Amino acid sequence: MGRLDGKAALITGIGGGMGREAALRFAAEGARVAGCDLNAEALEETVRLVREAGGEIVGSAPVDAGDGDAVAGWIDDAASALGGLDILYNNASIQRFGPIDELPVEDWDFAIRMELSIVFYAVRAAWKHLKRSGGVIVNIGSIAGTRGVEFMPQNAHGAAKAGVINLTQQLAVEGGPHGIRAVCISPGFIETPATRFLVEDPPPPLKATWDRIPLRRVGQPADVVSAAVFLASDEASWITGVNLVVDGGGSVLG
Numbered sequence: 001m002g003r004l005d006g007k008a009a010l011i012t013g014i015g016g017g018m019g020r021e022a023a024l025r026f027a028a029e030g031a032r033v034a035g036c037d038l039n040a041e042a043l044e045e046t047v048r049l050v051r052e053a054g055g056e057i058v059g060s061a062p063v064d065a066g067d068g069d070a071v072a073g074w075i076d077d078a079a080s081a082l083g084g085l086d087i088l089y090n091n092a093s094i095q096r097f098g099p100i101d102e103l104p105v106e107d108w109d110f111a112i113r114m115e116l117s118i119v120f121y122a123v124r125a126a127w128k129h130l131k132r133s134g135g136v137i138v139n140i141g142s143i144a145g146t147r148g149v150e151f152m153p154q155n156a157h158g159a160a161k162a163g164v165i166n167l168t169q170q171l172a173v174e175g176g177p178h179g180i181r182a183v184c185i186s187p188g189f190i191e192t193p194a195t196r197f198l199v200e201d202p203p204p205p206l207k208a209t210w211d212r213i214p215l216r217r218v219g220q221p222a223d224v225v226s227a228a229v230f231l232a233s234d235e236a237s238w239i240t241g242v243n244l245v246v247d248g249g250g251s252v253l254g
Ligand SMILES: NC(=O)c1ccc[n+]([C@@H]2O[C@H](COP(=O)([O-])OP(=O)(O)OC[C@H]3O[C@@H](n4cnc5c(N)ncnc54)[C@H](O)[C@@H]3O)[C@@H](O)[C@H]2O)c1
Pocket: 012, 013, 014, 015, 016, 017, 018, 019, 036, 037, 038, 039, 042, 063, 064, 065, 066, 067, 090, 091, 092, 093, 094, 114, 118, 140, 141, 142, 143, 186, 187, 188, 189, 190, 191, 192, 193, 194, 195
């Protein structure tokens, strides 16, 4: 028996790293999965892998989850294809980095849209479905949402992820009376296609933080998705509004 048996799960950004892992694992745990991505080729590969493993999945691409109308259309279509919506997993995001006095205003606006508004758009569209099911929202924040770092000028990224963490708390409050739960997972450094360039050639300040991680390794997509399976499942039915940090213990260091 799977831990997500009978659940209809919508996941954004299934073409890459943690989104692909989430599609595979949620389907393996018995969920009926619908996923979207900007990248049609990457999404098709995930769909193939899920089906090959015996899972149930509907894929849609290209869908830009950072476009409110596009994501609302996808959510309604996906909920109708799956016969409901129990889990909304807001995984997709695109970052923009630059020193505060050099970051173009367009990059700031882009990052806020692609990392924070992207969550609002999906939740807004999914709310009516989640009210019917008493469903759960899983948001992906970041440890960047609660602190600064030296190795990268991540002003827009950090501010947007702080917004995701706070929005999750507010969604828990607004959703509670409807039986809707909202949780956030804040990963530390995870090896994915988006971060592989840093793994291959880590800047010294980043390498120094890795060397101090109590569990002595960087994260893998499965580390985050395992937490998501638990939080999305009925095992977590009295957990809402939390921000679960998954970082090998790195953020407990002073
Ligand atoms: N990798 C890390 O170290 C790390 C750390 C903390 C938080 N995160 C967060 O985890 C999540 C997943 O990150 P990842 O490293 O797996 O990224 P990734 O780039 O490897 O994969 C993201 C996927 O989402 C898709 N996507 C991006 N924007 C989209 C949009 N607007 N509409 C539809 N699809 C879109 C991409 O095409 C890609 O397939 C992100 O929210 C990221 O901010 C990552």
